[in-house]
Structure formats: structure tokens, C-alpha cells
Amino acid sequence: MTFAKVLKLSPYLCDSMTSGKTLLQQLKQGDKKALARCISIVENELEGYEEILTSLKINQSIAVIGVTGPPGAGKSTLINAVIKKLTADNKSVGVIAIDPTSPFNYGSLLGDRLRMAEHFTNENVFIRSLATRSSLGGLSAKTIEIVDVMRSFPFDYIFVETVGVGQSEVEVVGLADTTVLVLVPESGDDVQAMKSGIMEIADVFVVNKADRDGANTFIKNIIQLVHSKSVSDWNTPVIKGIATKGEGVDELIEAINKHHKTGANKKRSYLMAEKAYRLIQNSRMKDISKQLLQQQIEKEMKKTDFNLYRFVKES
Ligand SMILES: Nc1nc2c(ncn2[C@@H]2O[C@H](COP(=O)(O)OP(=O)(O)OP(=O)(O)O)[C@@H](O)[C@H]2O)c(=O)[nH]1
Ligand SMILES: [Mg+2]
Known part of the structure; x- marks a missing residue:
């Protein structure tokens, strides 16, 4: 199907589309309305959604950063502080906050909105919440698709926030070039319990809420664990953060940039295979209930x- 047809068929596309320009061209040129429309079409699988996906000009050089960690660790606050710095530096940032399916986290969506609200009017920032449809609670095919739509927009950085509970923080690895794991001093027991999975997934650790008791001891323990588990030549940073005060944010940005330049490229084909696997699984299982x-x-x-x-x- 051509885009002329897509434009005609999709109820999400309105008349304001300037003549001659396709939705995808507008997306590539940084039109936020076109981005919002493309995401809606893909999210809701409206007419023409497969054509959008197969025609995307995905920019693989954009840094996609997965930010995961236990509920309430300060992920949104941290992303918020990072956005502040990046946009001051004239960078454009996209954020996808993946709504946890668990009703216990229902309130966090509103919280995220409020915390990130100051950036809603900034033209270099685009924030979108997404409900995961994965019954496994992990990375859904939809998330992969929407991140790829976002990658077709001229962002400098894309952040994907997920609540890491069990398997899901492992699955976010398949999506992001760089995975940031946000922990808090109280996470001690969790880390013991999830040690093996956690150590392998994170490219960067942030021990947030370092204004709380036990932060230094916890950081020391994490550094020890990271070093004992290190398998690659990437030197996994452990950053001490107080997101509410913007502390640790410069170090985090530096670590993300460094990882993007060095470590990320090595994972590229591995990440593609992970995504392909999930998408194939999704499409083959579509008719099976x-x-x-x-x-x-x-x-x-x-x-x-x-x-x-x-x-x-x-x-
Ligand atoms: N003391 C202290 N509080 C913090 C810090 N960072 C965040 N908080 C607070 O912790 C609470 C949760 O922060 P969020 O940013 O919503 O945490 P989150 O990880 O995004 O939470 P979910 O998305 O619900 O999993 C908020 O009340 C923040 O103000 C910090 O460095 N120190
Ligand atoms: Mg949050």
C-alpha cells in the first residue's frame, strides 16, 4: 500500500498534512505531530501500520537507553534531570515510559507525567507512555516497534523507562543499546536475590537516593560485585546519585555517551537478533490462543x- 492510501484510510491522519509530504518524510524531518500519529497507528495497529514499519528509515546511531530498576527507585526523576542537562545542550530527547501492567504501579503513570511535566512544552522533548501488552510482563513486540518509530525521528537520545521486576529488566536489554540500572541503598536484599541476572544486564549502575543511610556501603558492595562479574572490556561504572538534586547526572550522561561510542556497537547484531526473535514469536503466535x-x-x-x-x- 502506498502512503497516499495510508493517509486516506487512517482516521488518525488529519487534513493538516501538507501536500506532497508523506507522513514518514515528516517523521524524518522531526515533525512531532507526525511522530505522535505514527506511534498511534502502530500502537493501535490501525490501517497501514505494517507499511509504516516496513518503510521506516531507522537511524541506528541514536542512543537508546533503557532505564530500569525497582519501583520508586527514582528512574523518572533521574531521566527528568538528564533531560534538563541534555536539552540545555540543545539535544533532542524522546522518552517512552512503559506502564507496568500491575495495578500496584498504576499511580506511577500520573507521577511520571507530573515529574516530567516541565518538559512537555519543550520542543526538543517528546514523552510518551505505553501500556505493555506482553503477557509475560517483559519486553513486548509493541515496545520494539514503537522504539523503532522513535528511532526514525531525529532524536539524539531515546530513553525507555521500565520497572524492573524479575524477568523484565533482563528483557529490556534486547531493546536498548545501553542499560542503566537504578538501585537505591535499600536494594541490598534484592541485589542478593537477583544477583546473577542483574550483574549481566547493566552497562551502567546508578545508586540513587545516596542521601540516605547506607549508601556508601551499598556502593562499595556493588562495585565489588561488578568487578567480580565483569566479563567484557567495558568497565561498568557505578554512579552515586541524588536525582532530586541533579547529583550524578553529569557522570551518568558521560557514561552513556562513552558506552554508546564503545560498548554499544559490539552488541548491535545480538540486539537485532533478540528483537527479531521477539517479533517473529509475536507474529507466529498471533492466531494461537x-x-x-x-x-x-x-x-x-x-x-x-x-x-x-x-x-x-x-x-
Ligand atoms: N531522597 C531522595 N528521594 C528521591 C531521589 N530521587 C527520587 N526521589 C523520590 O523518590 C520518589 C520516586 O521517584 P520516581 O522518580 O517516581 O521513581 P521511579 O523509579 O520512576 O518510580 P516508578 O516509575 O513508580 O517505578 C519520588 O518521591 C522522588 O522525589 C533521591 O535521590 N533522594
Ligand atoms: Mg517512573
């Missing part, structure tokens, strides 16, 4: 020669 399987199985089980493996093979 457990409910339907149960209905079919109930019918098949009435036959005396029912065999699950034959059933699967024939499905």
Missing part, C-alpha cells in the same frame, strides 16, 4: 487415539 486450544483439545480428547504430539503437529 490457549482458550481455543483447550476447546479443540476437549473435542479431540473424546477420540480414543488422541495423541498430544500429533495434535500439536497438525495444529
Whole structure:
């Protein structure tokens, strides 16, 4: 389908589109309205969404930074402080805050909005919340697609905030070039429990809320763990932060830039494969529902020669 058709068919595209320019051209040129429309089309799988995805001119050189960590660790506050510095330096920043599906985190969306609100009017900042649809609670195919739409816009940096609970912080690795893990002094027990997964996923550690008791001891422990686990030639920084005061923000930006220049490129094909795997999984499983399987199985089980493996093979 051509974009002329997309423009005609999609209810999300309005008349204000200037003639001759396609939505994707506008996206590439940094039109925020076009970006918002493309995201809506992709998010809601409206007419023409596959055409948008297959025609994207994805800029692989944009730094995509995953920011993860336990609920309330200060991820949004930190991103907020980083945006402040980057935009003062005339950089453009996109943020996707992935809403946790758990109702316990429901309030955080509103919180994020308020905390980041001061940037909503800044033309170099684009913030979007996204509901994950992944039933596993991890990285959803939708998130991958929307980050790629964002990558087709001339951002300098894209931040993806996810709440790291169990598996999900491991899965964010497949999405981001650089993964920042935000911990707080109280995270001690969590780190012990999740040690193996956590150490491998993070490219940069931030121990936030360093104004609290136990921060220095916790930082020392993290540094020890990081060094004992280090497998690559990337020297994983452990940054002491007080996001509410903007402390540690310069160091974080420096670490992100450094990692983007050195470490990130090495992971590129690995990350692509991770994303391809998830997208293929998503598209192949699209028509498969457990409910339907149960209905079919109930019918098949009435036959005396029912065999699950034959059933699967024939499905
Ligand atoms: N004392 C102290 N409080 C902080 C610091 N950074 C953030 N906070 C506070 O911690 C609370 C949670 O901060 P958020 O930025 O919403 O944390 P988050 O990790 O984004 O939270 P979720 O998105 O809900 O997981 C807020 O009340 C912040 O003001 C810090 O460095 N020191
Ligand atoms: Mg948040």
C-alpha cells in the first residue's frame, strides 16, 4: 500500500498534512505531530501500520537507553534531570515510559507525567507512555516497534523507562543499546536475590537516593560485585546519585555517551537478533490462543487415539 492510501484510510491522519509530504518524510524531518500519529497507528495497529514499519528509515546511531530498576527507585526523576542537562545542550530527547501492567504501579503513570511535566512544552522533548501488552510482563513486540518509530525521528537520545521486576529488566536489554540500572541503598536484599541476572544486564549502575543511610556501603558492595562479574572490556561504572538534586547526572550522561561510542556497537547484531526473535514469536503466535486450544483439545480428547504430539503437529 502506498502512503497516499495510508493517509486516506487512517482516521488518525488529519487534513493538516501538507501536500506532497508523506507522513514518514515528516517523521524524518522531526515533525512531532507526525511522530505522535505514527506511534498511534502502530500502537493501535490501525490501517497501514505494517507499511509504516516496513518503510521506516531507522537511524541506528541514536542512543537508546533503557532505564530500569525497582519501583520508586527514582528512574523518572533521574531521566527528568538528564533531560534538563541534555536539552540545555540543545539535544533532542524522546522518552517512552512503559506502564507496568500491575495495578500496584498504576499511580506511577500520573507521577511520571507530573515529574516530567516541565518538559512537555519543550520542543526538543517528546514523552510518551505505553501500556505493555506482553503477557509475560517483559519486553513486548509493541515496545520494539514503537522504539523503532522513535528511532526514525531525529532524536539524539531515546530513553525507555521500565520497572524492573524479575524477568523484565533482563528483557529490556534486547531493546536498548545501553542499560542503566537504578538501585537505591535499600536494594541490598534484592541485589542478593537477583544477583546473577542483574550483574549481566547493566552497562551502567546508578545508586540513587545516596542521601540516605547506607549508601556508601551499598556502593562499595556493588562495585565489588561488578568487578567480580565483569566479563567484557567495558568497565561498568557505578554512579552515586541524588536525582532530586541533579547529583550524578553529569557522570551518568558521560557514561552513556562513552558506552554508546564503545560498548554499544559490539552488541548491535545480538540486539537485532533478540528483537527479531521477539517479533517473529509475536507474529507466529498471533492466531494461537490457549482458550481455543483447550476447546479443540476437549473435542479431540473424546477420540480414543488422541495423541498430544500429533495434535500439536497438525495444529
Ligand atoms: N531522597 C531522595 N528521594 C528521591 C531521589 N530521587 C527520587 N526521589 C523520590 O523518590 C520518589 C520516586 O521517584 P520516581 O522518580 O517516581 O521513581 P521511579 O523509579 O520512576 O518510580 P516508578 O516509575 O513508580 O517505578 C519520588 O518521591 C522522588 O522525589 C533521591 O535521590 N533522594
Ligand atoms: Mg517512573
